[in-house]
Amino acid sequence: MADTLTRLTDVFRDVFEDDELQITRSTSAADVQSWDSVMHITLMMGVERAFGIRFKSGEVAGLKNVGELVDLVDARKGAS
C-alpha cells in the first residue's frame, strides 16, 4: 500500500483540483494559494474519507504543515 504522504497527495490534488500539485512534509498553507480556512475543513473531510478515520476538531485546527498531518494520520491509523 502507498505510504501516507503519497495517499495524501491524491487527496490534496482532488480537493484543490490540481493534478500537478506536489506536497512534502514542509508544505503549508503559505505554499498552496487556496488553502484557507474553508478549504482546510474540506481537506480534512477528504482525509477522513480516504483513510477511514474521524478527527476531533482540536486535532486538526492547529496543524502547521503536511508533516504534522502525516504524523496525525499515522498515529490514528496505528490506533485503529
Place this chain on the structure above:
Amino acid sequence: MSRAERLLAHIAAEHPRSLRGVEEARGVDPARFDAIAEHFLGWAAGVHGEAEALRRCVAAFEAFSHDVLMSQARYEADGHYENSSFAECEAAVYADASVMDDYLWGVFLTNFCWAHHMEISKAYLERFVRRLPSDAQVLEIAPGHGGWGVWLLSEHPGARLEAFDISPSSIRIATSIAGAAGVGARAIYTRRDAMDLGGRPPATKDAVVCSFLIEHLEEPKRLVETMFHELKPGGRAWLAGALTAAQVDHIYEFVHESELVRMCEEAGFRVAETLSVAPKRLLPKARYLPRSMSLLLEKR
C-alpha cells in the same frame, strides 16, 4: 500602525489560513472594520496587554472558526446539529472554564472578522445603538464576551447596563472588558440563567440586547417573551440568531427567517427591521446556507 493593520499582519504571519476571510470582512467596510478593531482590540489590550491580546484573541478566533466550520461539515453530512439538549452543551462546553474562556475570546473577534458578522455589527451600531436615548436603561441577556453591551455603553455615556449570563467565564470576561473600556461603573454583570428571569418587575428597560443566544436554547420562545416582559412600552430590542448554522452548542435549528419573525410577533413585538446574511464562502457542494439574522423589535 493601527490595531487593524497589526491584526492583519499578525494573522498573515501566524495564521495564514484565516487571512482571506478576515480580509473579506475588512472589505465589507474598511473604515468601519478599522474602527471596530480599534475598539475591540483596544479593550482586549486593556485586559491582556497589547501583544498578548493579539496573540490570545487571534489564536482563539482561529480555533473557534475552525470548530464552527467543522460542525458545519458534520451537519452537511448528518443532516442535523450535533447536540440537541442544553445538558449536552453544558458537558461539552459551558462547564469547562478553560474551554469557555477560549470560546468567548474567539467569538469576540467574529463580531468584525467574519464578513457576514461585519454586516450584523454595522446594523447593530447604525440601526439600533445610535437610535437609543443617550440615558437608556439597557438589559443584555447572555452578554458572553460582553462586547455588544460595552460597545453600546461606549456610544452612550449616560446609558446603564444590567446583564445576565449563565457562564462564570462570561461574567469574568465581560466585567474585565467593561473595565478596560472605562464603562465598568455603568455595567453590572450577574450570573443568572436567562431562562429563569421570572419574578422581575415588568417594563423597566428602554432597550434589550440579546445576540446569538436564541439558537442555543431548547425553548427559544421563552427568551423572546422575557425580552418583551423586560421592555418598557416604546422600547426597542435587538435580537440576533443563527439559521442552519451548526456549532457544537447550537441546539435549536432555525431553518427559515420567518420562524424568528413569527416568534417575535407572537410574543407581542412589532418587527421593525430584519437583516439576514451568509458567509461569502461556503463549503464546496453545501446544501445548507448558514445565516446570521438580526431583528430590530419594538414594543408598542
